[in-house]
Amino acid sequence: xxxxxxxxxxxxxxxxxxxxxxxxxxxxxxxxxxxxxxxxxxxxxxxxxxxxxxxxxxxxxxxxxxxxxxxxxxxxxxxxxxxxxxxxxxxxxxxxxxxxxxxxxxxxxxxxxxxxxxxxxxxxxxxxxxxxxxxxxxxxxxxxxxxxxxxxxxxxxxxxxxxxxxxxxxxxxxxxxxxxxxxxxxxxxxxxxxxxxxxxxxxxxxxxxxxxxxxxxxxxxxxxxxxxxxxxxxxxxxxxxxxxxxxxxxxxxxxxxxxxxxxxxxxxxxxxxxxxxxxxxxxxxxxxxxxxxxxxxxxxxxxxxxxxxxxxxxxxxxxxxxxxxxxxxxxxxxxxxxxxxxxxxxxxxxxxxxxxxxxxxxxxxxxxxxxxx
Numbered sequence: 001x002x003x004x005x006x007x008x009x010x011x012x013x014x015x016x017x018x019x020x021x022x023x024x025x026x027x028x029x030x031x032x033x034x035x036x037x038x039x040x041x042x043x044x045x046x047x048x049x050x051x052x053x054x055x056x057x058x059x060x061x062x063x064x065x066x067x068x069x070x071x072x073x074x075x076x077x078x079x080x081x082x083x084x085x086x087x088x089x090x091x092x093x094x095x096x097x098x099x100x101x102x103x104x105x106x107x108x109x110x111x112x113x114x115x116x117x118x119x120x121x122x123x124x125x126x127x128x129x130x131x132x133x134x135x136x137x138x139x140x141x142x143x144x145x146x147x148x149x150x151x152x153x154x155x156x157x158x159x160x161x162x163x164x165x166x167x168x169x170x171x172x173x174x175x176x177x178x179x180x181x182x183x184x185x186x187x188x189x190x191x192x193x194x195x196x197x198x199x200x201x202x203x204x205x206x207x208x209x210x211x212x213x214x215x216x217x218x219x220x221x222x223x224x225x226x227x228x229x230x231x232x233x234x235x236x237x238x239x240x241x242x243x244x245x246x247x248x249x250x251x252x253x254x255x256x257x258x259x260x261x262x263x264x265x266x267x268x269x270x271x272x273x274x275x276x277x278x279x280x281x282x283x284x285x286x287x288x289x290x291x292x293x294x295x296x297x298x299x300x301x302x303x304x305x306x307x308x309x310x311x312x313x314x315x316x317x318x319x320x321x322x323x324x325x326x327x328x329x330x331x332x333x334x335x336x337x338x339x340x341x342x343x344x345x346x347x348x349x350x351x352x353x354x355x356x357x358x359x360x361x362x363x364x365x366x367x368x369x370x371x372x373x
Contacts, residue, residue, distance in 0.1 A: 078103050078107045084098075138168050138198070151177075155373050156254075156370060157341050157370070160173040160367060161345045162366040164196075165312070165364050168198060169196060169364035170194070170195060171190075173189065174212075181218075184251055185248050185249065188368065189245060190266075191242055191243055192244075192311060194243075194284075203236055203242065207242055221258065221259045224246070224259075225261060226291070228244075232286040243285070244284075245260050245278070245308055247306075254299050254301055254302075254372060256298050256299065260278055262283055262284035264309060264314065266308040266309070269330075269333060270303075271301060271303030281293055303372060305333070308368040309329065310363075312366065313366075314329060315363060319357055324352055332347075332348060341371050344369055345367045
């Protein structure tokens with residue numbers, strides 16, 4: 001196959017012009033200089049508060065004013081003198097002379113280019129801030145999808161918290177009572193979508209919707225996970241996968257049937273202080289459509305605590321690069337074993353924040369706790 005050569009001459013100019021103006025239409029230009037410019041000006045001008053600036057400390061006030069001073073100095077350095085300036089009047093052959101300041105050649109073009117560049121930057125920033133506002137609304141919707149407060153069933157209390165690394169995140173948890181179930185069983189589940197931000201949040205919403213639909217069909221844990229994996233494989237990109245712990249808890253007996261699809265092993269802390277790990281019983285969801293899963297049975301006794309968490313907890317690093325790890329989580333839980341789930345879950349997030357010496361993390365943080373009193 002012959003190698004195509006780059007266009008040359010007028011053809012190259014035509015191709016370059018088409019690329020530059022490909023998305024430029026009369027409608028877009030009209031919107032840019034009417035609607036978008038006006039909205040951007042209102043957006044940035046709403047923060048102009050001279051009284052607030054006057055109340056700032058001297059060095060912040062100086063920085064706020066220095067931008068104007070630097071710009072003024074730059075313009076003055078281009079000034080040459082006052083003199084006679086000929087301006088075209090009507091035709092190229094007729095001029096009028098005015099006495100006006102004279103500037104270095106190209107000053108007007110320079111100022112116009114600076115104004116246009118700043119205008120485009122302001123419009124771009126305003127657009128991104130508008131998107132940030134939409135993400136804040138998405139965050140509220142996402143958090144509203146998750147249960148809040150403490151769920152009580154007989155002598156068991158269940159409570160979870162999550163903190164996305166970005167505005168929205170891919171971690172999730174759920175507490176679903178099986179309505180009409182003779183044993184009053186409760187679904188407790190926690191998961192983590194690979195990645196962060198908006199893509200992970202969209203997949204998280206999809207997973208919760210499919211999961212809650214399958215729960216209503218009263219499928220057993222193993223069969224539900226296999227059906228859920230099939231749906232995830234069919235409706236998500238091949239590069240995405242989801243780890244999930246799914247447990248069915250019986251409050252009257254303390255029995256727990258679970259399937260762990262690649263999620264961090266939950267810690268089952270016994271009343272005597274020993275810890276058991278509920279390891280994986282299958283691969284993460286979305287990897288192979290034909291994946292099978294095994295269900296396991298255990299028992300949550302009086303005084304026992306089931307701690308489910310995402311990898312953001314144990315992988316959070318301190319300034320020296322050392323992760324929090326399971327050992328740090330176990331030690332903190334042992335020191336606060338008498339706390340209720342509602343007090344312990346947010347306390348774990350605060351402990352990780354203190355350990356990492358940061359208020360922002362590279363991964364989402366999620367904890368779900370079930371404890372029998």
